[in-house]
Amino acid sequence: MATLELYDVRKSFGATAVLHGVNLALNDGEMLVIVGASGCGKSTLLRLIAGLEVPTAGRIVLDGRDVARLDPAERDIAMVFQNYALYPHMSVFDNMAYALKIRGLSRDDIARRVGGTAEMLGLGPLLDRKPRQLSGGQRQRVAMGRAIVREPKLFLFDEPLSNLDAKLRVTMRAEIKRLQRRMGVTSLYVTHDQVEAMTLGDRLLVMHQGVPVQLATPMEVFERPATTYVAGFIGAPAMNLLPGVLCQGGMAVDLGRGMVIPFADGKRDGVDGRKLTIGIRPEHIVLDPAGMMLQIDLIEPLGSETVLIGRMDDGELLSVKVPGRAPAGEAIRVSFPAAMLHVFDAETGLRLG
Numbered sequence: 001m002a003t004l005e006l007y008d009v010r011k012s013f014g015a016t017a018v019l020h021g022v023n024l025a026l027n028d029g030e031m032l033v034i035v036g037a038s039g040c041g042k043s044t045l046l047r048l049i050a051g052l053e054v055p056t057a058g059r060i061v062l063d064g065r066d067v068a069r070l071d072p073a074e075r076d077i078a079m080v081f082q083n084y085a086l087y088p089h090m091s092v093f094d095n096m097a098y099a100l101k102i103r104g105l106s107r108d109d110i111a112r113r114v115g116g117t118a119e120m121l122g123l124g125p126l127l128d129r130k131p132r133q134l135s136g137g138q139r140q141r142v143a144m145g146r147a148i149v150r151e152p153k154l155f156l157f158d159e160p161l162s163n164l165d166a167k168l169r170v171t172m173r174a175e176i177k178r179l180q181r182r183m184g185v186t187s188l189y190v191t192h193d194q195v196e197a198m199t200l201g202d203r204l205l206v207m208h209q210g211v212p213v214q215l216a217t218p219m220e221v222f223e224r225p226a227t228t229y230v231a232g233f234i235g236a237p238a239m240n241l242l243p244g245v246l247c248q249g250g251m252a253v254d255l256g257r258g259m260v261i262p263f264a265d266g267k268r269d270g271v272d273g274r275k276l277t278i279g280i281r282p283e284h285i286v287l288d289p290a291g292m293m294l295q296i297d298l299i300e301p302l303g304s305e306t307v308l309i310g311r312m313d314d315g316e317l318l319s320v321k322v323p324g325r326a327p328a329g330e331a332i333r334v335s336f337p338a339a340m341l342h343v344f345d346a347e348t349g350l351r352l353g
Helices: 042-050 092-103 107-121 136-148 166-183 194-200 218-223 228-233
Strands: 004-013 016-026 031-035 057-062 077-080 154-158 186-191 203-208 211-216 240-247 252-254 260-262 275-280 286-301 305-311 317-323 331-335 342-345
Touching (some): 004 042, 016 042, 016 211, 031 042, 031 194, 042 154, 042 186, 077 136, 092 107, 092 136, 107 136, 107 166, 136 166, 186 194, 194 218, 203 218, 203 228, 211 218, 211 228, 228 240, 240 317, 305 331, 317 331
Parallel strands (some): 031 186, 031 203, 077 154
Antiparallel strands (some): 004 016, 004 057, 203 211, 240 252, 240 275, 275 342, 286 331, 305 317
């Protein structure tokens, strides 16, 4: 087990800056999930930690030792890739044993480690097979097993489930979480899948354009997003973000359309007329006969709930999630509970209050 600390880690490829100074500390045994849109720098950060890339600047400290300029083999880090990266000509046993053979472990030690890990992952009957004889889920288990047998200080996962079908992703997600808890190995997990991010991580790091924008528990990120980017990225469907202005001496927001909503949690700083962005999640919008009219454009039935996409009177789209079936008719009336509003500065995108 180990701690990991990053100090002002930066990476540029030529004139293109990809990471703009990442500072981060992982606790011993923690699972940290990094999430963000494609191109935000999350995989680059993982490759820097693994030693597959060299940082332009900054320090990467593993258990008190700066490893930023060390070769991957000197870092005691194991990585599970998106494409499995198995040797096609080797058996499952030999794929899992390869790194141990390179280290010079005895045949008995190798057999013990591989056998125990294979038993843990349900790979015992498959040890003599080649990768081409395995399903996607079995290959991913072999890739995980190859990392586990090394007994590393740090696990890195680079979107390991993205090639699997939806049902298998659920199974493997539970498997990864169970194994990580059981072994207590400090882990970094990169994904673009919000469900993986919310369910796997002890903490969640949201990246945007090479910069960490929020680091918190998954529920804190969901319930109190730090910026409009986080608010719009985390959650499905995405949070509705609407323009508004401060009014009533900072005690309310005017959303236009005759909607003036007092803040449930007190005054916001600034003069009346300050431009705001107001967020509300689709599941928090309520059907209200006295509320604002919404013309329905699209209905997405999901079984236990339904997502409605509608247009307000100025043509702006709004997503609403309701339990069960969609209400009848081509229009509904809705209102926004004051306690469910998220308030952001329109210029900086930062959360207010």
